[in-house]
Amino acid sequence: MIAERQAHDRSVVGALPRRDFLKLSVAASGGLLIGLYLPASKAAAAATFAPNAFVRIGTDDSVTVIVNHSEMGQGVFTALLMILAEELDADWTKVRFEPAPVDPVYNHPVFHMQITGGSTSTWSSFDQFRNAGAAARAMLVTAAAQRWNVDAASCRTEKSIVIHSASNRRLSYGQLAESATKITPPQQVALKDPKDFKLIGTPLKRLDTPEKTNGKGIFGIDVKLPGMLTAVVARPPVFGGKLKSFNADKTKAMPGVRKVVEVPSGVAVIADGFWTAKRGRDALQIEWDEGPMADFDSKAQREQYAAMAKQPGLVARKEGDAGSAISSAAKKIEAVYAVPYLSHAMMEPLNCAVDLRADHCEIWTGTQLQTIDRMNAAAIAGLKPEQVQIHTTLLGGGFGRRANPVSDFVSEAVHVAKAAGAPVRVIWTREDDMHGGYYRPMFYHSLVGGVDADGNPLFWSHHLVGQSIVAGTPFEMIIKDGIDPTSVEGADDVPYAIPNLSVEYHPAKIGVPVLWWRSVGHSHNAFVKESFIDELAALGGKDPFELRRKLLTKSPRNLGVLELAAEKAGWGKPLPARRARGIAVHASFESYTAQVAEVSVDSDGKVRVHRVVCAVDCGRYVNPGIIEAQMQGGVIFGLTAAFYNELTFEKGRIQQSNFHDYPMLRINETPEIEVHIVKNNEKSGGIGEPGVPCAAPAVTNAIFAATGKRIHRLPIRMNEAVGGSKEDLK
Amino acid sequence: MISFSVNKRPVKVDVDPSTPLLWVLRENLELTGTKYGCGMAQCGACTVHINGQAVRSCVAPVSRAAGKEITTIEGLSPDLSHPLQRAWLEIDVPQCGYCQSGQIMSAAVLLNEIPNPTDDDIDQALTGNICRCGTYPRIRRAVHRAAEMMAKGGAR
Numbered sequence: 001m002i003a004e005r006q007a008h009d010r011s012v013v014g015a016l017p018r019r020d021f022l023k024l025s026v027a028a029s030g031g032l033l034i035g036l037y038l039p040a041s042k043a044a045a046a047a048t049f050a051p052n053a054f055v056r057i058g059t060d061d062s063v064t065v066i067v068n069h070s071e072m073g074q075g076v077f078t079a080l081l082m083i084l085a086e087e088l089d090a091d092w093t094k095v096r097f098e099p100a101p102v103d104p105v106y107n108h109p110v111f112h113m114q115i116t117g118g119s120t121s122t123w124s125s126f127d128q129f130r131n132a133g134a135a136a137r138a139m140l141v142t143a144a145a146q147r148w149n150v151d152a153a154s155c156r157t158e159k160s161i162v163i164h165s166a167s168n169r170r171l172s173y174g175q176l177a178e179s180a181t182k183i184t185p186p187q188q189v190a191l192k193d194p195k196d197f198k199l200i201g202t203p204l205k206r207l208d209t210p211e212k213t214n215g216k217g218i219f220g221i222d223v224k225l226p227g228m229l230t231a232v233v234a235r236p237p238v239f240g241g242k243l244k245s246f247n248a249d250k251t252k253a254m255p256g257v258r259k260v261v262e263v264p265s266g267v268a269v270i271a272d273g274f275w276t277a278k279r280g281r282d283a284l285q286i287e288w289d290e291g292p293m294a295d296f297d298s299k300a301q302r303e304q305y306a307a308m309a310k311q312p313g314l315v316a317r318k319e320g321d322a323g324s325a326i327s328s329a330a331k332k333i334e335a336v337y338a339v340p341y342l343s344h345a346m347m348e349p350l351n352c353a354v355d356l357r358a359d360h361c362e363i364w365t366g367t368q369l370q371t372i373d374r375m376n377a378a379a380i381a382g383l384k385p386e387q388v389q390i391h392t393t394l395l396g397g398g399f400g401r402r403a404n405p406v407s408d409f410v411s412e413a414v415h416v417a418k419a420a421g422a423p424v425r426v427i428w429t430r431e432d433d434m435h436g437g438y439y440r441p442m443f444y445h446s447l448v449g450g451v452d453a454d455g456n457p458l459f460w461s462h463h464l465v466g467q468s469i470v471a472g473t474p475f476e477m478i479i480k481d482g483i484d485p486t487s488v489e490g491a492d493d494v495p496y497a498i499p500n501l502s503v504e505y506h507p508a509k510i511g512v513p514v515l516w517w518r519s520v521g522h523s524h525n526a527f528v529k530e531s532f533i534d535e536l537a538a539l540g541g542k543d544p545f546e547l548r549r550k551l552l553t554k555s556p557r558n559l560g561v562l563e564l565a566a567e568k569a570g571w572g573k574p575l576p577a578r579r580a581r582g583i584a585v586h587a588s589f590e591s592y593t594a595q596v597a598e599v600s601v602d603s604d605g606k607v608r609v610h611r612v613v614c615a616v617d618c619g620r621y622v623n624p625g626i627i628e629a630q631m632q633g634g635v636i637f638g639l640t641a642a643f644y645n646e647l648t649f650e651k652g653r654i655q656q657s658n659f660h661d662y663p664m665l666r667i668n669e670t671p672e673i674e675v676h677i678v679k680n681n682e683k684s685g686g687i688g689e690p691g692v693p694c695a696a697p698a699v700t701n702a703i704f705a706a707t708g709k710r711i712h713r714l715p716i717r718m719n720e721a722v723g724g725s726k727e728d729l730k
Numbered sequence: 731m732i733s734f735s736v737n738k739r740p741v742k743v744d745v746d747p748s749t750p751l752l753w754v755l756r757e758n759l760e761l762t763g764t765k766y767g768c769g770m771a772q773c774g775a776c777t778v779h780i781n782g783q784a785v786r787s788c789v790a791p792v793s794r795a796a797g798k799e800i801t802t803i804e805g806l807s808p809d810l811s812h813p814l815q816r817a818w819l820e821i822d823v824p825q826c827g828y829c830q831s832g833q834i835m836s837a838a839v840l841l842n843e844i845p846n847p848t849d850d851d852i853d854q855a856l857t858g859n860i861c862r863c864g865t866y867p868r869i870r871r872a873v874h875r876a877a878e879m880m881a882k883g884g885a886r
Contacts, residue, residue, distance in 0.1 A: 073825030073863045205822050212827025213818045214810055215763015215803035219828060222762035230757075274766075275746075275753045347767050347775060347828040347862045396765070396828030397862050430768045625822060629868065633825055636864030659772035659860060668853035670866040 049177035051139050051185060053105040054132040055084055061160055061174035063090045065129075066098050068106035068114060069121040070368050071208060072398035073633070074688045075626040078206040079122045080129055082622055086199045087133030087192060090173070091160035097207060099392045102370040113371035117403045117516065119589035119686020122622055126684060134189040136180075143180040144171050194620070194681070203625030208394075220366040220393045223353045225423040229258055231416045232277040233426060234284050235266040238652035239437055240291035240511045243267065251280040260284070261419035265408075268416045274427050290652060293511050298442075298648040302338065305444035305465040305508060309336075313463050313504030314482045316492040320500035322448075325459035329450025333539050335532060337447070338713045339524040340646040342440035342517055343662060348396020349433040352413035353425035356381055361388045361417075364425075365410060366395030368403035372474065376407035380414040399637075400516035404438055405473035408513075431657045439647060440517030441467040441487075445528045455540025457551065459500035460532070464491055464525070467514045468507050482507065486516065490525030490588060490693065495558050496533060496551035512649075518637055519692035522588040526693030527642075527700070527714065530584035534701045535710065544701060545571050545583050557617050558585055560678060561594040564615035568676050569596035578602065579610070582702025584694040589686030591618035592678075595635065595694040597671075599702035605718035609639060609671040609699055616675065616690065619682035627687050628675040634691015635673050640665040642696035646715050734795040736761065737805025747793035751785075752776045754792045755802060763803040763831045767860070774859030777832040778802050784839040786858075803831035806838060814838055817876035825863035833859045837873050846877050 049057040056064040065084050069076040077097040085095050100106040100114075108115050110124050137157055144162035145152035148169055155164050160173040194200070211217035236242065246267050248260040256276035261268050267284055271277035326332060352365040354377075361381045367373050370390045378385040395402055402409075413426040428436060443466035452458045468484035470476045478485055483505050492503045517523060537547040545566050552559040562585040566572075569581060578600050585594040598611040614631050621627055644663040648655045656662040700711035703718075711717075733742045736759060743758050750769075755761045755778070764787060767775030771786035778787045779801040780794065806812045810819065814834050817823075824830045833856060840847055840855035847855070852873050861869070 071826075073827070075825075205819070206824070208827070209819050209822055209824055210810055212824035212830050213815050213834065214806075215761070215831045217827055218762070219765075221766065222756075224760065224762070273753060273757045275749045275757075345862060347773065347826065347860065348765070349767075394828075395826060397826045399862075427766075430770075629822070629825060629865070632867050633864030636866065637862070658770055659768050660770065664773075664860045664862060665864075666857045666860065667866040667869060668857045670864075673867055 049136070049140070049180045051136040051180070052132050054129060055088065055136050057136065057140075057173050057177045057180070059174045059177050061091070061094050061172050063088065063095045063160065063173070064098050065095060066100045068100040068108075069125065070116040070366065070392050070395055070398065071099070072116065072366070072368065072395035072402070074121065074630060075206055075623065076116070076121050077208045078204065079622045079626055080125055081207065082199045082204060083126055083129040084133035086197055087130045088137045089157035089159065090133070092199060092204065094160055095207070102374050102390045107371065114369070115371065115403060116368040116398070117400065119591075119688040119690065123684035123686065130191055131189065134191055135185055138186045138189045139180045139183040140173055140176045142183045143176045147171070147179065200622050202623070204623060206626070217394050219348050219396045220353065220364060221348055221351045221396070221427060223364040223393060223425065225353060225355055228353065228423040228425060229270050229272065229420055230274045230277045231268045231270045231420065231424050231426045232274065232281040232429065233263065233266050233268045233412065233416070233432070234281050234286055235432065235436070236288050236290070238288070238290040238293050238296070239513060240293045242289045242291060244287040244289045246287065247285040250283040250285075254280050254283070259419065261416070263412060263415040263419065265412045265415070268419065268426070270416065270420050270424060278429060293652045296511070296649050296652045298650070301442065301510065301649070302444060306336070306446075308465045308506045308508065309444055309446040309463040311506070313506040315502070316483050316488045316505045317494070317501060317503040319498070319502075320459070322459040322461040322500040322502040325500035326448065326450060329458050330453040331539050332448060332450035333535055334448045335535060335712060337445040337528045337531065339443050339527065340648065340714065341442045341512065342641055342645050343434050343647055344397070344399040344401035344517055345434065345662065345664070346395070346397030346399060346401060349430055350401070350409040350428040350436065351425060352409050353423065354413045354417035355423040356414065356417040359383070359387060361414065362391065363388065363410060363413070364391045364393055366393050366398070366402055367410065368395070368398050368400070369405070369407065372405060373407040373410040376411050377414045380411055381418070399518040400520070401438060404515060405475055408436070408438065430659070434657055434662060435654050437513035438515035439512065440523060441469065441514040443524045447528070447532050449532060449536050451536060451540035455542050457496065457498045457536045457540065460494065460498045460502070462491060462503045462528070463506060464488065464503070464528070465506040465508055467510050467512070469514050469516055469520070471507070486521045488525070489521035490586065491521070491529060493587070494529055495555040495587065496548070497554060498551065518634070519588060519689040522586065522689070522693040523641070526584065526586040526588070527696045530586060530694065530697035531700055531710070531712070534582075534697070534704065538704070548583070548585060552585070557592040557682070558587055561585060561592045561615040561617050564676055564678065565594035565596045565613050568615065568674065569598070569611075569613035571596060578706055580702050580705035582698045582700065582705055584697040584701060586693045588690045588693055590683065591616060591685030591687060591690040593631070593690045593694050595698040597698035597702045599699055599706060601703060601706045601718070607703060607716065607718060611672045611674070612695070612698065613674045614676065614691065614694075615678065616687070617678035617680065617682070618687050618690070619680065619684040621677065621684065624677050627677055630687045631675045631691040632673045634689065635695045636665055636670060638692040638695025639699065642699055642714055642716055644715050732792055732796050734798050734800055736800045737802060743792065745792060748791050750788050751778070751790045751792045751795050751800070752787040755787060761802050761804050765828055765831060767829065772860070773829070774832040774836060775829050777835040777859065779835060779839065782839070782842065784836050803835060806834065812838070813876040813879040814841065814872070816879060817872040821868050821872040821875060823865050823868040823872050825865055829859060829861045833861065833869055837869070837876070840873070841877060841880060845880060847873065
């Protein structure tokens, strides 16, 4: 009875191809929305109308929407409520949010597990939340009609009130809540014509702003349980390392230290509070078996990748014959691009609180992956998944790090809880978080391209080398013919009309744990693709905007945002000396974005980004205020990586540790960022990630326009741009 | 025992005097609005006021608070009525929200010192506060808006 909706057939949601996820049954799929099958909430209290798992209406007129996506900054505690409230005709001032518990009822409608990721929350829940609101509304109307003994069709609703105009009678949803519980849920309901939307499409203020402005919002790190202890864990300094031996005498002598225990990930110091636990951890004397990665080194890794890129790879895309086109090109160009490992560096370092009892386990954490976390926690605790409950707190940033298929930060905390004998939370220091792995993988890209005698691109050949994110995880079923779509997304779907095009992928097997990092493969492939098309424009003597425009005539939505961004940015209009514009366009997560960066480079090579104009087409949208914020945030996230971020290894150890050597863009470096949203009725796409990919190439293309120097490696090294060789990969 | 006042309430804590004020606030006094981000005064998430000055509480030993008046985000106003909080709500500044206590506490000191700040003043005062979500453009707008509100008599 599973009704596959059209949405399932869209091929890839960034990291997670949708159709394949239908096969991934990590939990009973009882909660899937099937037509109007909306299971009732188990938490429904008496005298509360809880027609389905997503909404409760109280006799006090309150409308509580239960949100099954984790709030990590992207605004699900507002956007999803708007969707439900729209169809419910709820009084927006009475609508409040509540995070969902873990239950198959709350599985992602496409991924069939509870997950927040892939920029999918709003569009994937759109129909589900509309139906939930409409079904509740229909039951309230029926309840009123029965009480008045009138035809339900003669009643209308407005701001949480059912109105019978003919007799001028009105009952509020709260007044109807009790009788509505006796109404049989409808088999089908009519949904509004989108032209009648009152909430959807408007920039309503976020409902979670108050608690994020007065310090009252509870993040995982803020959870306080009676009798709770705090643990800080010493983990191996090298990935794949193991504990050999340790001496905890000094630690155990510290007042406030309760226990020092070995756990699979290292040695946990359990104490009354964080500071004692941390000092206790730092005082441990530990001997590690550093394992096979003891000599791992970033420079050697780059050399290895460079050698791999020269070999034939797995074919991710092939159009025409790039190989033979090489000889017929009038001009050709070769380029090597490299991007480093990156940390998500959420402002809230990883943490997890666990209360483990003989027959149940409760977990409080900010997670993006409740279903899998629960399974992993249950396995470690020796319980059934149903005996484990996860309370999802606010997430102090997620960016993919809190959606870990091995649940590293949850699993470890359950291990610590087994030893603690009391409720315990594990807190990672910033350094622990940065050294804890699950990075955006390092990638090496080697390209050759050429233009014909008229300067039009003739061929494009791209080899990319890097680790697969999903290999070896429950998600590896999305690998097809050896190709991890999360590695090649944004590279294998080059939208430009180039007759001979080849993209080959070389999966690298390296023992550094990697993970999806906001915009995933697009985070590096857009930089490469949008830089190299710029190189071909320069090679052929074309304006980079005009060339893209010409090559995108068959890709109207890419073309639309490209032209919009160029127009708003004043592309082609004169600028002061040493100042220039760069442009980039990229589709990701089923949305389309283009950015124009205005950049100046002073004589010392210091780059300043003055302005970024961003155009976005995400199809039909819910809240333009949130979209603007997400795009601005995405640009800043992209600029941060472009200018500053790099994790490097020496002797197996990460060389960076905190914000002094892994800096973040700060307010004084932040350009003016304008966001222009295309209004149309296309299918909705994602918005949390698509702001990131264009930021780096728009800026590096502008640096090229200002200086004639091409940036081939991130983060940007201006000494390289000003004088160094592009082949100089350290 | 170390005595000081937090949000106009006298407190006494019995902790190692080298313990950072941040953890005393968060764990001993249960004021979790002040956040841990880096532990080395790099990110500003832990910003509180000591006698009206912005201090990174993650590196300030609690002994430094002795006899002083500490203000945390919880003490800025009891009801979101501080002009900065009103402006934050009006401009819808936060995304994940984790850094916002620190941003607001830094901005509060700025507005006390410079009631009508320029963009440069804002940049300078808030350069020590990282926001990973990238709310900086709205923070700038909101600080200007709060300054306007204060000029119109919204000052506390």
